[in-house]
Amino acid sequence: MAHEFRTIQTPGAAIRCAIEGEGPLVVMVHGFPESWYSYRHQMGPLAAAGFTACAIDVRGYGGSDKPHPVEAYDMQSITADIAGVIDALSPDAPAVLIGHDWGAPLVWHTAFLYPQKVRAVAGMSVPWTGYSPAPFIDIAREIFTKRGKFFYQVYFQDEGVAEAEFEADVRGCLRRMYYMASGDIYDDTSTDMTLLADKAHGEKMFTGAPDPNPFPAWLSDADIDYFVHEFEGSGFRGPINRYRNWHRDHAFMAGRPDYIIRQPSLFIAGERDPVLRMVPGADLVTAMKPNLSDLRGVHIIPKAGHWTQQEAPDETTGYLIDWLATL
Numbered sequence: 120m121a122h123e124f125r126t127i128q129t130p131g132a133a134i135r136c137a138i139e140g141e142g143p144l145v146v147m148v149h150g151f152p153e154s155w156y157s158y159r160h161q162m163g164p165l166a167a168a169g170f171t172a173c174a175i176d177v178r179g180y181g182g183s184d185k186p187h188p189v190e191a192y193d194m195q196s197i198t199a200d201i202a203g204v205i206d207a208l209s210p211d212a213p214a215v216l217i218g219h220d221w222g223a224p225l226v227w228h229t230a231f232l233y234p235q236k237v238r239a240v241a242g243m244s245v246p247w248t249g250y251s252p253a254p255f256i257d258i259a260r261e262i263f264t265k266r267g268k269f270f271y272q273v274y275f276q277d278e279g280v281a282e283a284e285f286e287a288d289v290r291g292c293l294r295r296m297y298y299m300a301s302g303d304i305y306d307d308t309s310t311d312m313t314l315l316a317d318k319a320h321g322e323k324m325f326t327g328a329p330d331p332n333p334f335p336a337w338l339s340d341a342d343i344d345y346f347v348h349e350f351e352g353s354g355f356r357g358p359i360n361r362y363r364n365w366h367r368d369h370a371f372m373a374g375r376p377d378y379i380i381r382q383p384s385l386f387i388a389g390e391r392d393p394v395l396r397m398v399p400g401a402d403l404v405t406a407m408k409p410n411l412s413d414l415r416g417v418h419i420i421p422k423a424g425h426w427t428q429q430e431a432p433d434e435t436t437g438y439l440i441d442w443l444a445t446l
Contacts, residue, residue, distance in 0.1 A: 302430060
């Protein structure tokens, strides 16, 4: 069974969806810098298990709308896109959400903000830790920038700077970024994408970054070609704008009575995922658990890095299908 593309016109944006199968709706939301295609391994098995598998391009990516303003990529706008996809494809029943990387905060927040539309929610790589005492970008500046250290999200803040680096060599930058956050980098170096411990604030992101040849087998040349084609068409402004909304998102989420997600939930990450070490000394998985009142599993996949569903597709898909069976 092959997927079909549909473009859903939500109230805020047109969202391209890859869809396969019939049954209860499962919406999958990717992170940076990816696309619906990062769920290519999960589409068929979810459809075969009796679900409508829907992997979207987040606004700014691929075949979805690409508004220019920074504020068009705030949490309020993108969660409304996801809710709009659910309304269009499953108007009479709530959907299951699965998100990876930035897609994880997007689906966690959608479940929290639209509980009547979300039956259950799974996050990969990025835990749900409720409401932060300060916008994360401010915390990152304290940890890294004030000590003269490079941090990629700080580098992303100035409009046009990171875009220019990525767009000057789309293939090379994507290859380097995918490799630096993968579990395979441990074969070569202790440096990873998140900390880039040897890089100083003010440097470019990919200067001196490794580009293995051949690339690890979990991402084929054809897979890389697909991602490159998507970003050569979309550019990087929209995707990077998501990182420029920390203060806006923090203000939007302020003042809620609690920050607990009550739907059935699941968390999956790679053992070598740099996100789990993003805040030195913090155990993000432990911090997550009080904020999920029906957490039905935490799975840390040995030797896998950040790109959970691509580096370890069989394990990831198995955990997802086993969890879906509990709903």
